[in-house]
Amino acid sequence: MTQSPATPLPAPKERRRLRESRSLTQTDMATRLGVSRATVRSWESGRSTPRGRMREAYTRLLAAGPDDVRPEVTVPQEVISSGLVGAGTNREARSGTGRKRSARAGERPGRKRAEGRLTEGLPTEEWLVEDARAGLSEPSLTPAQAFDALYAFCAPALVRQAYLLTGRRELARESVERAFQEAWYRWPEVAVDPDPAGWVRATAYEYALSPWHRLRPRYRHPEAPPSGAADRALLDVLLELPPVYRRTLVLYDGVGLGLPETAAETEASTPAAANRVLHAREAVAARLPELSSPEDLHRRLAELASAERLRAAKPRTVRWYGERRAQQWTRAAIAFTVLLIGVTALTMGTAPDHYEAPLAPPETIHGLPPKAAPGPLSSAELKLRARLRSQEMNGPERLIPETR
Template structure:
């Protein structure tokens, strides 16, 4: 076993990405400080906190040690001082040996007979710790399908209403929630051990619902009809007029009830940025709702929570499909995409083999394209000599074979 493998085995497992961010902010550490301490960039730390990547090796050990929660301080147990018995002198021992006079029975006051001891109260039944995964001996272990169905039945209807307030489209809200649960079923081993499975599904549904590609679909280009009541219609229009990021931040903080660090983590923004978005969104909504203009921030949050909840409950949204249908649809889609991927790879292999089989094995020069020739083609070979050429030919033939005479050496 290598040294790196040994180091990774010695490092305790890291918490979930949301928990990493919460622990960092609980220690008042910024992303730059963590990046400088571990030796990475700020983008890498943000990638660790969003779950895109995870640290390894020495950086994993440093990061785990840096964000580790402070150990609880155990109260010191104060031991009582040991009191030594006084020394017994011989006189005291002799006096103790003599029995004291016991008064007669007639001098003792009459006391009622002692009551029999009451039965001890029954011990309380042990409470199973659901957070740590402990379960009672008689508790039945649920299957993954049952756990998924329970999460779906508990969160799907409310999540459809939240997504409707986020998009203003009922059909898109139902489609987004069902798509998020299909993705959750495909990744159920990861979602089941998450600290907040409902938050995981909510983030997936919001991301799908806020995708700009839905504008290209004819059925989702325009929002549905707003509520008829003036107050609810003003709130509905104010929410849809906000930018998507500001609308999502307001809905998570004042609608769902998350705190500011959790809202920032779910929207993948810093805590100051989430606070700025929240204040801007509240100011924009307060312009439409006069009762929010003069209220304090705490009163604004409570009032917005009640108004958003009332708007979500009053609107009629489509009921999502049963959990069994969602699980079956997720499995069918996964099976279909797997078969499509296998067919694509097989087709690519077949095309590659056909190309290798039909490709030439040597270079063949290309043949120039033919040209149409008009009239009689020109005569080939040497052309007819002119008079000047004949004169030059005659003069050269009359000279010596080894060159002109002026180059022949002479004897003097």
């Protein structure tokens, strides 16, 4: 997360005027910033405001115009040609001389600052898509090299974000590795996604917040809390929030996504996401009054995430485990299919092909009187009826049917 002061932005009407003065449409602006046209429209109408690196890129684009804007990021050559973050990047990155400017005096070019930033290493929207029209002939990478480039940029930040969601170090690493294994399994789909980092982030968040982890023996007991008292207090407050509120707060105040992007990733409406952010902030401020300011909360989340030494596995290891898992599931599916075919064939071979009614042999039954057919009464039956009618009746009166 960026710890530099917020870049001043023009008024909403002034943003639109500056864009139109440089002959840029909202679609052109959205393409250069890597966001949707609706996001640019909301910025110009005043409904939302860009934050973090996106705010700086948007301000530079309004001030410098379409021909002078260059993103101040260091982009490896393999990522440029992989197509993961767009069609291209700035000229300095293509020539190998581009370096990220430091916000602190005396800091070396390219050196990572704000060591605990949640978004450090992520291919964010600041990578402007503007060289697709230049007709560059960059050598394409293999799928494994493109995956490794995406993993190198996303994994360190995603592990820190997953730790804020779960409070567990092992589960945070496992969530990120499982997300990238799923991405490698579906790499043809992820490689052409407009936001592959967002795809992996959503998958990692879903796995980290799954309620089934509480049934696993290794996750039934809590892990050791952070060493600092302030970090423990903040982590306890985060873990007391409902999972959906915790996820929304990390995305908006931690990662720095805009409100529409946060709502889209959490599968909620924009008003619902805004209410979740407000309620989560109120819950944090009630326990920690010093974090009532969003800027202070933004800074403390970065410090909490950077307090733990969380490292992700090597990309080659993640790919190997992903391929092994896919092979095991494939073999299990094949074995189950073969077993089902064998049981079906055995059933069809042993089952009768037509119905045969069972024929029981006749047997004579002794000791039972023969069943009388309906007809007139015999003389013995008539005498018995007359005798019964002639006897006095004991007990309460009751109706007796009479024959006529």
